[in-house]
Amino acid sequence: MTLGTLRLIDFRNFQGLEVDFGGRSAAVWGPNGRGKSNLLEAIILLGTTRSHRTRRDAELVRFGARGYAVSGELSGSAGGRTTLAITYSEAEGKRGSVDRKETARLSEIVGRCGVVCVSPEDVEITSGEPEVRRRYLDLTLCSLSTVYLRALQEYNRVHRHRGRLLREGLGPEAAAHLETWDAQLARWAQPVFSMRREAVSEIGPYAEEIYGALGGREELAVAYAPGAGEEETVSEEKLLAKLRAKRSFDLRTGRTSVGPHRDDMEIRLGGKPIRSYGSRGQHRSAVLALKLAAARLMERRMGEAPLLLLDDVFTELDEGRSDALAARLAREGQTFATGTDREALRRFLPGAEGFSLEEGGALVHAG
Template sequence: MRIERLTIRNYRNYASADVTPGGGVNLFVGNNAQGKTNLLESIYLASVGRSARTPRWQELIKWNESEALVRVVVKKDVGRDGVEIRLDREKRVAINGLPVTRIGELMGVLKTVLFSPDELRIVKEGPGERRRFVDIALCQLSKAYFYALTRYNKILAQRNKLLKNNPTDDALTVWDMQLAREGARVIKTRRGFVGRLSPLAEAVHRDITGSETLTLGYEGIAGESAEEIETNFMAALVKSRARDRMFMLTHVGPQRDDLAIAADGIDLRSYGSQGQQRSAALSLKLAEMELLKAESGEYPVLLLDDVLSELDSYRQTKLLSHIKAYQTIITCTSVPDDVREKLGDITEFSVTAGSVGLIK
């Protein structure tokens, strides 16, 4: 799929902008603080319904304005979809002109993979970042997963609230059963995803590094089938009950799980060099592109925010050799001649003080 047109109004530092990207590599070039990331952020918002930078959508409305608008026309292999997000006193989403009340309906309409300096750190950062990586990819692949995760988080919040009121064991058991049932679905889906991503990441990583074997694993409550995971989850909750009561917090479940990332058997989260961690992050993102393509039939749009300058020349070349297959939106402050050569045929825009102009 690709973005055919992006229109934004009163979004961050933009009064208005109307962009028609090309189907291949698109470069948005501008000095610092001109609005490059804001533009990418608006695309991401239309994709997953939230900003990658802030959970507070009110911040996205241009200062001194009361309403912001993001509209994207997505071209698919067959047909087109229009996504519209309107932010005023609430966040309103419409797909093909029809308002949607459940944000889950937005998932998968415009699929994107975001790679920013923040994402470059997913290997060395805490497990929360890695869970988010898995969850965002999965939500775009499956609305059912999005709803299961939402239900799980609600039950978890209610159980944690209950723990603050010194509940009876019977009252807690009622919540434990619901938590284990919903949590088992989340864990099973995540484990399956990691299993399918692993060989793709291994292939990309071998290409990027020349030799390293990358292995991914899902670290969480054991079990293959949902029933098996549910049983183990219940047992873990019982075992953790005294601790949960003491700290008034649920200590086991998918909210604690992690994505294990190893190269040649060495855990990159703790022992990887900075370069190894960056390469692995790049491999994960490119493998995510391949998995979304394999499972949904079309490549997502790749969003690269300022990462070219963070990669060395060798990794740049590797990255650029992959992105030729799909629509890519790249932001950067400048393009060295050697990078321009590697990019080949591109569509180029300049970004200056909240306005976008087509260069060529």
């Protein structure tokens, strides 16, 4: 999948922008604060229907405007073309369209354009809390499957309701109410568990191979750590039984102790937890390996290479890792890289179109 023309209206700092990337990789440079990350955020929005930086669409609207519009023309490897658009306004909320026809649900856009973004903050995937690793899996799977997206949304909704019931308490009536919510929680938790487990089993070998290609000497191992025990498969019936068994404990603590919201992804280097023992350089390489592994997973499942977005990544890497990444990018699909150093971007993406992001949000083609 490649991106041709991208159009932005009142999105972040862009009052109006139209640029034709022609399906080619692009290097975008400019001083910090010009909006380079905002440009990549717009592409992510097209692929996932949501921002990776905020959950509030109102924050994406240019100051003083009442809404935003983002659209992109995409081409597949078989020659097919699709136009995706996301709009938001205070009055009408968020809407999506495919080939200029409004969709009944935003989820109908998911899976049409795979996107993988790498930014300096992603080091939290290997060094931060489990929530960050769950988000990595969710962003990957939500880009691939409307089934997963629906299951995750429903699970989160039921989990919030159950948590409120646990905190408020209803005396003798609590057990009867919890039985109803537990059945729903188990129903939606099962596909989340199974699809996360399957994804990690595929991502792990890819990440190990890519980590070595990026210069890593240690073995990178990735394993799924479900929040419902270590069983190879977790059925809806087993999940419901676990929830019932933990019900008294959950009522005392006011929180749900079993479920995908407690999942983690164990990441080890040379048999040791990278979170505790990894160096800064090892963390950077492992994150790149995990992100590129997610791109490989998307390509295998979708039949199209996803758009790869690198947000100021090369400034965070030493020369050896930068050269290894540049060599790797030649095997990836259309890549968008941002940074402040024009010459560095030219060096690492020699075949990319160059663009200078000027003050005021003007994107100037520099060849």
